[in-house]
Amino acid sequence: MQLALKSNEGITAHLDEDKTFVLLDDDDNGNNAGGKTEEDSLEDDLEKYIHEIAGFSVENAYIDEKKEICEALGKIALSTGVAFQPFLESSFQQVFEMRDFPHKDVRRAALGALGQFCETQHKVWTETNHQALLKLLDMVIPCFVETVRMDREQSIVLVVLKAMNVVIEPCKEEVFRNPSHLKEISNVFRDVLKKKTACQDSSTDEVDDEEQAEFDDFLQFHAEKGILLVTSSVPAETFAPYLNDLLLIVMSNSDQDRDRDRDQDQSHPLILIKHLNASPAETLRMRTQKQLLVRNRKWK
Template identity: 40%
Template sequence: MECMLQPLRNPSSPQAKELAVSALGAIATAAQASLLPYFPTIMEHLREFLVTGHEDLQPVRIQSLETLGALARAVGEPMRPLAEECCQLGLGLCDQVDDPDLRRCTYSLFAALSGLMGEALAPYLPQITTFMLLSLRSTEGIVPQYDSSSSFLLFDDESDGEEEEELMDEDEEEEDDSEISGYSVENAFFDEKEDTCAALGEISVNSSVAFLPYMESVFEEVFKLLECPHLNVRKAAHEALGQFCCALHKACQSCPSEPSTAALQATLAQVVPSYMQAVYRERERQVVMAVLEALTGVLRSCGTLILQPPGRLAELCNMLKAVLQRKTACQDTEEEEEEEDQAEYDAMLLEYAGEAIPALAAAAGGDAFAPFFAGFLPLLLCKTKQGCTVAEKSFAVGTLAECIQGLGAASAQFVSRLLPVLLSATREADPEVRSNAIFGLGVLAEHGGRPAQEHFSKLVGLLLPLLARERHDRVHDNICGALARLLMASPTRKPEPQVLAALLHALPLKEDLEEWVTVGHLFGFLYQSTPDQVVDVAPELLRICSLIQADDKIPPDTKAALLMLLTFLAKQHTDSFHSALGSLPGDKAQELQAILGLT
């Protein structure tokens, strides 16, 4: 850190200062809370650059804004007392300095601060949204091109495949236009619009109800940018529209009102069709990926609200099937393109569609989605065959597993078609494919009802030996999750002692920490159904508790469920509990006794 601070303390060139400030932002992003000891010193230097009037330090000032935003995200709460000061600094700079790069960095700072301030950003929103609306509407940087020849300049974009559109003012007199052959736009102003969209989306979600008075005007301007010839602006506009939907839904949840609900429904009625149109017609894959990702976020946030118009579920399913069948405009392979790039982009597109399908299943509900899942099934199963690539197999198996969760009990009707595919995939060499397959077996056991229960002994016979020999941490953790689901789904409601002992011995999880939620459910299940059966595994439970209690990555509910089990053992099976406690190191044993209130 001293090396980074040196150019800021001592006389050095503006370029050296700019690089040092940039490096501090990168360090903050990586170091997070570890940066706290240096935070006051860094803030002192950034303040100095933000209020400077020296023209040669303008790049340093812009970089300081960017680094300040990175600090707000990295440091978190310790930054909160300075949030209002930072807002005022940013607004002052927007008012005093006419520079697109400065404005976009300031907007990104406002977005970062909104994560700290939430609705407390309200007093600053009138000014913030005014500046941002001006940036969205601005035609600054659009330069008319005069050319006597027949050729003409269009929007300058880094993408060769960009749509060609002339920006011509229809209200101008024809004779005034006669010598204007087209327009070029400086990329700095496109970048400004892109970052404005991104910032507005984030601010809308974080400030929630406080943003509602500005939603209509902001939405209108962002929606217009879906026609922008610059792909990054279109991408950012689509992403922002999705965040506006999520923000409105959040506001409806926290402060229900008829106007808010009506606004959400009206917004969804515009955004969802625009997403479908983009998936079918947009020629840039990056934009379509962003649309699919945004759609998935809206589905997860708004749920069934997105499917209210009759036929919307079918429309969305047909759209996603078109992606799987490579029938969209951006998957048209007639254009010249490197085969390797094309394959990579196609694989990424499939992954984004694969995220949307289970989100759609969860939003629609299992019974409503089941007929549509039957239509997806052949398209997914054909990507699990022997000749398919590892990426295709991983995508297909992972999507199937996630869909089973979304289908819930409705997945029972598909057990006979899914089980052989998942069992086969557990024998794949690639650990990601194996991991996805084992996760799929677990959720199929959990939700597949009687058709799945008929195969429990086969599944246990597969998973227990795998648990003993698997060396890949993620696969190992998914085996633990699958066994936990099998134990809870057992028709006898009594866990098999051998399976329970093997599972607990394999804990703690190492990589796929999301499965701690499943393990926590198992602890709760054991406490409610058969707490007396855990006496024999008390040493393992105490060992696990001693390892995870201080780990803030473990869900609190999981820790609480385990503590309930141990409290039961301490009270109802005192001798066994204290005997097991003796297997722990002295300090750990005392710590657990204190937590359980036994000292």
């Protein structure tokens, strides 16, 4: 499976047809003009060839194979736990390489599997595995944050937000052993709530306003849920500088949602989802108020 992820089989390079084919360059008219060695000439030829490549195409069968392998490795790791440990590092490395794969299906599957690898490492808790978990988190968390902020594919950003919550929920304070993670995660949640991520920018895409609003709601739902998970993972006084700012945005969004919901049909799918699931914003509000009361009593 790992060899299939590493393989470039099925990838075809396409040359730019506008490039003019030249049999001999001017540099080739003399004998090693400029004192270039044969190795230097080969490197120059390779660089010219790369510049002439207009793009790549990958056969669908190979895309599906890479996607399914990423999904399978994540599921196998989560299901087998300790038995998968000898293969975890090499599998992680190969899947991690797929995080920037051009096709969104492979990218989405790889990012989801990275979250499952972290969850697996947390399940098989020992002192040695604990260090391995921290190492994984130091690679995965910045990757998740960057993807949420910069990726323009809505479905990928949604998967990564869910995966980040899936990692935070069981790992809790381990995610925040690295002090920078709290700041990075809080800031990316803020960007989602304020609709400042690349996939929430509809100015350059022909996206239906109602469809974009639905997607923004789903993103904000998972961002609010993530904030709630962070509040139960770090001490209140540590999270307070970020939480104050986030709460103001959550409250403002909640007021806007209520105004919009009054104008929507109550049979709308999003309205039904909100009624069937407890709102993270409301839960966050109540839990935060409770934490503040406990903290005030403690300080008194």
